[in-house]
Amino acid sequence: MNKFGFVLHPLSIDDVARKYPPAKYLPTSWVEGLLNRMPPKFLSQIANLRSDAGATADGCFVGCPATPRQLVEWPPERAYTRILQAIDMAARWGAKIVGLGAFTAVVGDKGLTLAERSSIGITTGNSYTVYTAIEGALKAADMMGIDAGNARAAVLGATGSIGRACALLLAPQVGALSLVGRRPDALQAIAEEVTDLRCETFTDVAEGLRDADIVLAVTSATEAIIGPNDVKPGAVVCDVARPRNASRALAEQRDDVLVIEGGAVAVPGEGFDFGFDFGFPPGLSYACMAETMILALEGRFDGYSLGPELRLEQVREMGALAQKHGFRLAGFRCFERTVSEEDIARRRLNAGR
Numbered sequence: 001m002n003k004f005g006f007v008l009h010p011l012s013i014d015d016v017a018r019k020y021p022p023a024k025y026l027p028t029s030w031v032e033g034l035l036n037r038m039p040p041k042f043l044s045q046i047a048n049l050r051s052d053a054g055a056t057a058d059g060c061f062v063g064c065p066a067t068p069r070q071l072v073e074w075p076p077e078r079a080y081t082r083i084l085q086a087i088d089m090a091a092r093w094g095a096k097i098v099g100l101g102a103f104t105a106v107v108g109d110k111g112l113t114l115a116e117r118s119s120i121g122i123t124t125g126n127s128y129t130v131y132t133a134i135e136g137a138l139k140a141a142d143m144m145g146i147d148a149g150n151a152r153a154a155v156l157g158a159t160g161s162i163g164r165a166c167a168l169l170l171a172p173q174v175g176a177l178s179l180v181g182r183r184p185d186a187l188q189a190i191a192e193e194v195t196d197l198r199c200e201t202f203t204d205v206a207e208g209l210r211d212a213d214i215v216l217a218v219t220s221a222t223e224a225i226i227g228p229n230d231v232k233p234g235a236v237v238c239d240v241a242r243p244r245n246a247s248r249a250l251a252e253q254r255d256d257v258l259v260i261e262g263g264a265v266a267v268p269g270e271g272f273d274f275g276f277d278f279g280f281p282p283g284l285s286y287a288c289m290a291e292t293m294i295l296a297l298e299g300r301f302d303g304y305s306l307g308p309e310l311r312l313e314q315v316r317e318m319g320a321l322a323q324k325h326g327f328r329l330a331g332f333r334c335f336e337r338t339v340s341e342e343d344i345a346r347r348r349l350n351a352g353r
């Protein structure tokens with residue numbers, strides 16, 4: 001049997017409270033102190049995944065007790081040790097490949113060191129995340145009446161692993177591109193890699209997003225960084241980041257803007273059950289989870305999507321493999337709710353289109 005594991009961690013104290021309700025009444029520092037002392041935990045067994053191509057796999061979720069802030073603030077060695085304990089737990093269960101969820105893929109060198117030290121294959125899941133982020137952003141733009149070929153797109157977090165690949169793959173499909181990040185030199189280096197368009201670079205979020213019709217938000221900021229007044233009327237914001245880059249205020253106060261979560265994927269098989277509530281309804285997964293499942297279904301247990309510079313051929317390959325096995329972009333979601341076609345039509349009307 002092709003077996004996979006996936007490492008999850010709480011993105012916020014609300015996630016901890018979903019499993020341990022009293023956490024909701026405790027100060028954040030106390031909850032983080034408790035997480036500090038907790039070992040990784042086996043969360044669920046994922047049985048009977050069957051793809052449209054007839055391949056099968058089983059999997060498991062393992063919890064790595066740490067918030068995004070802890071994982072970025074700990075020295076990398078401490079974070080690696082904690083994540084490797086979770087990977088080992090999945091390996092002992094029988095997993096031959098493990099996917100790194102959210103900040104377990106962000107810390108340090110994006111999975112390279114973990115892959116070197118692990119006895120089984122590792123993926124960050126970033127290739128399929130990029131593929132679905134672009135697919136979702138362009139589909140949402142179309143539904144909002146935006147002609148992508150003549151539109152300006154902005155990649156917020158363009159110097160990151162997902163951001164760089166999004167910028168390079170989005171460039172031939174849009175009219176203009178803004179690269180937004182914190183380090184001017186790194187932004188310039190990505191701009192020089194983009195050969196299809198001349199990119200503008202920005203280190204100020206509001207300035208970088210102001211003229212963008214399509215925003216791909218892919219930073220590893222631990223708090224929301226896109227406020228309600230930061231985006232253009234009628235814009236689409238595809239928020240791939242976990243925790244989210246878009247503030248709740250943006251989604252709630254701007255009825256002319258469409259905010260969607262990037263990387264939500266429908267798994268083959270009606271209402272597929274993961275045995276653990278990670279915030280999505282049955283049948284849906286994050287793209288990075290889907291990539292791990294796809295690699296297991298393919299029987300490919302080597303490292304994939306590793307390191308700060310994603311290989312674009314892996315992004316394209318993952319898109320093709322997802323189609324082969326019946327994974328597809330899920331309907332749009334925003335802050336734990338489904339975004340209906342009527343809602344999009346209303347937002348489009350409010351934007352004057």
Ligand SMILES: NC(=O)c1ccc[n+]([C@@H]2O[C@H](COP(=O)([O-])OP(=O)(O)OC[C@H]3O[C@@H](n4cnc5c(N)ncnc54)[C@H](OP(=O)(O)O)[C@@H]3O)[C@@H](O)[C@H]2O)c1
Binds near residue numbers: 221
């Ligand atoms: N939805 C999904 O299925 C899925 C799958 C995988 C990952 N993700 C999420 O995607 C995000 C990016 O992952 P990654 O692997 O690309 O991370 P990464 O390689 O570490 O890149 C993160 C980028 O964010 C920038 N950044 C960090 N904090 C910022 C801040 N406060 N303001 C502005 N920019 C900031 C970094 O800038 P510097 O270069 O200056 O450090 C870098 O460009 C993470 O939130 C991750 O959890 C989602």
